[in-house]
Amino acid sequence: MAGGQPFLAHRAADLVGSIIDSSTSLLARQTHDIVRFAMGAPSDDLMPVELLDRYAAHAVPGKYSYGATEGEPALVEQIVKLQAAHGITTTTERITVTTGGMQGLDLACKLFIDPGDLVIVEGPTYTNGNATALSYGADLLEAPVDEDGLVVEALPDLIAQAGRTPKSIYTIPNFQNPSGVTQSQGRRERLLELAAEWGSVIIDDDPYGLLRFENNPIPEFSQLDPGNPQVFSVRTFSKILAPGLRIGWVDTDPGLQPLLINAKQAMDTCTSVPTQQIVTAFLAGEHLQPHLDRVRGIYRERKEAMRAALRRHFGDAVRATDPDGGFFLWVTFADKRIDTQALFEIALAEGVAYIPGPAFSVGGNFHDALRLCFATSTPERIDEGVARLARAVDLIGATR
Ligand SMILES: Cc1ncc(COP(=O)(O)O)c(C=O)c1O
Structure with missing residues (x-):
């Protein structure tokens, strides 16, 4: 019986929550500094807030x-x-x-x-x-x-x-x-x-x-x-x-x-x-076209910063995709023993957040992969976040 409650519809058992959306609340509860690679949203500083406010009035x-x-x-x-x-x-x-x-x-x-x-x-x-x-x-x-x-x-x-x-x-x-x-x-x-x-x-x-x-x-x-x-x-x-x-x-x-x-x-x-x-x-x-022209250039820079940081801090230990646009990189670890769900808590304690691979699979696959959003952090913060991720991977390796 879904949720153990006899009054629920059968369909309630098929209502699967979103790990991505829950991570917003989880991150909001953290009080230490976290480089946020988890959510796929444009960062506040890249939204045309003043114009939107003006039109809202x-x-x-x-x-x-x-x-x-x-x-x-x-x-x-x-x-x-x-x-x-x-x-x-x-x-x-x-x-x-x-x-x-x-x-x-x-x-x-x-x-x-x-x-x-x-x-x-x-x-x-x-x-x-x-x-x-x-x-x-x-x-x-x-x-x-x-x-x-x-x-x-x-x-x-x-x-x-x-x-x-x-x-x-x-x-x-x-x-x-x-x-x-x-x-x-x-x-x-x-x-x-x-x-x-x-x-x-x-x-x-x-x-x-x-x-x-x-x-x-x-x-x-x-x-x-x-x-x-x-x-x-x-x-x-x-x-x-x-x-x-x-x-x-x-x-x-x-x-x-x-x-x-x-x-x-x-x-x-x-x-x-x-x-x-x-x-x-x-x-x-x-306003949309100039806005797009501006943010695209910034996203390209951020993607390149993330790929460079991955090379710098991980070398051959990971493989990353090379997107032509959008927000995300997909990272797969060469060491198949790495479980990105188990890694998540350690990474969060180290000050970096991402979404573990299995969140994107109905079969719970991709335990050795994770999604990083490059769109919301500056190149400096991206480097810092990837360095923290590398430290978390070292820590999990040390416990094996
Ligand atoms: C592939 C994909 N489809 C749909 C959505 C949902 O978009 P919206 O926030 O407009 O509901 C998202 C948002 O992350 C997405 O990545």
Whole structure:
């Protein structure tokens, strides 16, 4: 019985918490100095707080009223313009504003997943994506990821072993959370073919795509196959602007929008109107592009600082991914005896926080790996944090 309480619904047993989100509260309770590589959020100093505050103070009619469930029309128009500026053709009928990317994932699962349905997820993947699918009763099938993203070639065999086709495929194509890798164009094309063959929906979760700081963009699923109703795209302003605003959107086949509206009405009626108005004003003021240009350069510098610090303090003892954008590096230890969950407490005592690998795996895999967020610390703090991590690894080695 879930939680030992007879009055709980069966589904309560499938509500998996997020180690990532819990780490926010855990870190808030610490009183000593900690280099924070755990959370995947833009740092406060990189958010355009003054501009957001200025727009928050504006009195716009209807500011404190209920808004349209599908989103404030002015924001929807700005989102269409933003997409067009990045070569993505979409229309207002395809866009539904959501309360962050998480609500987009929840809506996708609510619409497409029945209890017992098979869902392919990346291993490793974003914990809360797994948790959302599990809360709708999905059976998750973890598929491997390499430097070119989800290993799509492996899927037909995995499906043959499972003995059934997936109802949906959850993928994070750009600078994946947690690995930082990007899915190649060839694999995106093959995934579209397989989804067509199996009748599966691709849940295309891309919060980091506009944070590319190296190499050229790879076409999105919607560019490779415009109008494909089996592609459900989840986007958010959390990483490119500010997560506390809780504004995201989904870009889907317009035929789905009435269902999305019904589903969202049973969740929150509408996304916060004041924050939608802040984002609308920020976009209409043409502040996003200069903001992105600025932060991308800083993130590139921080990623390089983190890779250099890993080389300096660990040498060949770890392997790290080399992301072209986003927030995260994935670090794997050469010594397979290292358990990053056991290491966590020692590292925290040493003054550095990260997320252990198993948090990103429904099967509890990747005990010898961890996720580091390079986006929120200066190069000096990154070096200090990696040095502390190396000390923690020495300490755990000494106890063996
Ligand atoms: C891959 C991925 N999807 C979705 C989200 C959720 O975004 P939001 O904070 O807008 O709900 C995150 C946030 O960490 C993420 O990394």
